[in-house]
Amino acid sequence: MNTQMTTKPHERLAAYLSEDMQQVGALIRERMASEHAPRIPEVTAHLVEAGGKRLRPMLTMAAARMCGYSGPHHIHLAATVEFIHTATLLHDDVVDESAQRRGRPTANLLWDNQSSVLVGDYLFARAFQLMTEPGSMRVMQILSNAAATIAEGEVLQLTAARNLETDEDIYLQVVRGKTAALFSAATEVGGVIAGADDAQVQSLFAYGDALGIAFQIVDDLLDYQGDAKATGKNIGDDFRERKLTLPVIKAVKRASDEERAFWVRTIEKGRQEDGDLEQALELLHKHDTLSATREDALAWTAEAKSALGALPDHEVKDMLTDLADYVVSRIS
Amino acid sequence: MNTQMTTKPHERLAAYLSEDMQQVGALIRERMASEHAPRIPEVTAHLVEAGGKRLRPMLTMAAARMCGYSGPHHIHLAATVEFIHTATLLHDDVVDESAQRRGRPTANLLWDNQSSVLVGDYLFARAFQLMTEPGSMRVMQILSNAAATIAEGEVLQLTAARNLETDEDIYLQVVRGKTAALFSAATEVGGVIAGADDAQVQSLFAYGDALGIAFQIVDDLLDYQGDAKATGKNIGDDFRERKLTLPVIKAVKRASDEERAFWVRTIEKGRQEDGDLEQALELLHKHDTLSATREDALAWTAEAKSALGALPDHEVKDMLTDLADYVVSRIS
Known part of the structure; x- marks a missing residue:
């Protein structure tokens, strides 16, 4: 059996970056500790060790490596990105009153909303401590801007999700905030720490942005047509939670009066x-x-791959191209 | 009538710093805006404009002025401190399921828990954006450390508050985290931005730390003996919420078997x-x-005043001395 062909792109990237990722894992475990409050590492470990793909920190590592960086500060930045992601997951599950995440009960169910809110705050603070360590003002600005954009996207979603006036532009704003902002910050800081030139950094940003948007559109699409076993999601969760996502926004736009009354x-x-x-x-x-939603996801994937064009040839670049295809392969 | 004698110390400090504080207010209003999510400034304004004393940002300004700083970065740091404080208030009210804050309904009641969690996250991110602007690594480390310590104190409180094993040492850890960490960071960064020497910065830290502890002990004491009209708190709220604060911790320690069963x-x-x-x-x-709790508060006040000894003579120093007395005047 040819492992090259059967291994998924994020697994090839993970294998390529395995040494770096081990260091990220060690740094995460070190920094999620708390001298005084043992509940913090308990709650954090529940999420961090649930076997997420660690896609976002891998993007930081990949971008840094592709731009010729050999360390050590990409480790701190990758851990920062993962801490911000973990903090937003904890808070999202409180906001959505979720009971399951990555196939396991959520922290808010196992402990309580209080622990999820406060441990999330702790991880945000830890992320900001970590991001100061490389001593790069630009990196700190990119990551703190991303954190603000994420929260802004989430608040916008609160008011937009159940409002039929929400159109594709607003949907895109929400998605850019809640999902793509961390993808693009992850790739951008990888380039910045490596000293890449402005055009390359801009390309890395554009790749992360488009990849993040494709990723979220696929997620929203799978909610209506996925295989529950493969995705770990139940068909119709977003509908039951009254979340206005792209497939429904498109249907509302084309709705007859009677159909509109249904929505x-x-x-x-x-x-x-x-x-x-x-x-x-x-x-x-x-x-x-x-189908129209799927076309949109594919278009964002093409955008992501095309953004890589400005970057130097590198084996990681090929993996990032494959990764963009992989993100939409779940709906192909 | 002699206004000097009838004006409260925090009002004298506010008058002295009024021009600076106006700039802080303007910066806060500017940065709490959100292009895409109007709910963010709505929720934030509800808290920011509720007429809090803005004690914490005043401490930053006072420390910077006392150490000879004339700006402009103390404005950013004071706004950072107020944003961190506002974010923690939003999250605290969710965690405590509070219905009132500063005599008005809480944001979680007026809007919902979701908005409070996510707008709090936005303000944390805004705080981190602001703190990068002066370009001082040391300032960023102090403030991101403080944010982590605050969250740690809050999580520790979750597990300690209803546990009769909680002793005065643990109480002090909680209070140092949830309250004093931001007071001491506020005074410390004021000194750092002014270029004060290490001994002076250490004194400013010690003043903020002791003032914050005194402030919280007084708050906990007033919950059992305050005048509801003056404090805006109802007698016994902490008891009904089963919060183990210093007066009860001391009573549990001295309890007979029968009394212990009551607790x-x-x-x-x-x-x-x-x-x-x-x-x-x-x-x-x-x-x-x-009485014993009151003695503790007074001892921390004395500690705060004594910490100021290492600092140069300055009219602000006298105001900070008076401020320490004022914090405990509510229980004298």
């Missing part, structure tokens, strides 16, 4: 009945919005 | 009945723990 009742007013999910799926199929 | 039932198990608050107050009086 008003189920999404805006949240008065859902048996059979509504099936009806929603029927409308998505009728207007072919799942 | 186990009311604080640890939370099975409270009519008349329990009166019984609790009786036990605090019996063991004289309100």
Whole structure:
């Protein structure tokens, strides 16, 4: 069996970066400790050790390596990115009242909302401590800007998610904030710490931005057409939680008066009945919005790959190209 | 009427720093804006404009001025400190399920927990953006360390508050974290930005630390003996919320077996009945723990004033001495 062909792109990247990633893992474990409050590492370990793909810190490492950096500060930046991500997951699960994450009960269920809010705050603070260590003003600005953009995207989502006036532009703003901002900051700081020139840094930003958007669109699409076993998500969770995502936004735009009344009742007013999910799926199929959403994801993937063009040839560059394809392979 | 005598110390300090504080206010309003998510400034304004004393940013300004600094970066640092404080208030009210803050309904009540968590995150990120602007590594380390210590203190409180094993040492750790860490960081960064020498910076830290501890002990004491009209707190809130604060910790230590059973039932198990608050107050009086707690607050005030000794003579220094007395005047 040819492992090259059967290994997934993020696994090839992980193998290539394995030594670096071990150092990131060690730094994360070191910094999630707390002298006085043992609940902090307990809650953090529950998430950190749940077997996430660590895609975001890998992007930082990959960008730094591709631009010729050999360390050591990419380790701190990768750990910073993972801490920001973990903090937002803890807070998201409180905000969404989620009970499952990565196939396991959420921290807010196992402990309580209080612990999730406060341990999230601790991880944010730890992230900011870590990001100061390389001593680069530009890196600190990029990462603190990203943290603000993430929170802004999440707040915008709160008010936009159940409002049928939300159009594709607003959806894109939300996604750029809540998901793509950390992807693009992850790749951008990798280039900055490596001393890459402005055009390269801009390309890395554009790659992360487009990859993050594709990633989120795929996630939203899988919620309506995924295989629950493979994705760990149940079909229709977003519908039941009344989240206005891209497939529905496209269907609302094309809706007849009667169809619009259905979306008003189920999404805006949240008065859902048996059979509504099936009806929603029927409308998505009728207007072919799942295919249109898939096309959008593919277009963002193409954008991500094209952004890599300005970067020097490097084996990591090929892996990042493959990674962009992989992100949409779940819907191909 | 002699205004000197009737004006409160924090008001004298505010008058002295009024021009600086106006700039801080303007910067706070500028930075709490959000292009995309109008809920962010709505929620923030509810808290920021509720008429808090802005004690913490004043401490930064006072420290910087006293050490001969004339700007402009103390403005950014003072705004940073106020943003961190506001973010922790938003999250605290979610964690405590509070309905009132500064005599008004809390943000979690007016909007929802989701908004409080996410707007708090936004303000943390804004604080970190602001703190990078003066370009001082040491300042960034002090403030990001303080943010981690605050969260650590809050998590420790979660596990310690309803546990009768919590002793005065643990109480002090919690208070140092959740309250004093931001006071001491506020004074310390004021000295650092002014280029004060190490001994002076250490004195400023010690002043903020002791002032913060005194402030919190007074707050905990007022919960059992305050005048609800003057403090805006109801007698016994901490008891009803089963928070083990200093007056109770001291009473538990001196408790007979029967008294200990009372504390186990009311604080640890939370099975409270009519008349329990009166019984609790009786036990605090019996063991004289309100007086003992008051003595502790006064000792920390003395410590704060004595820490100022190493600093140069300055009119602000006199105001800070008075401020330390004022903090405990509410219980004198």
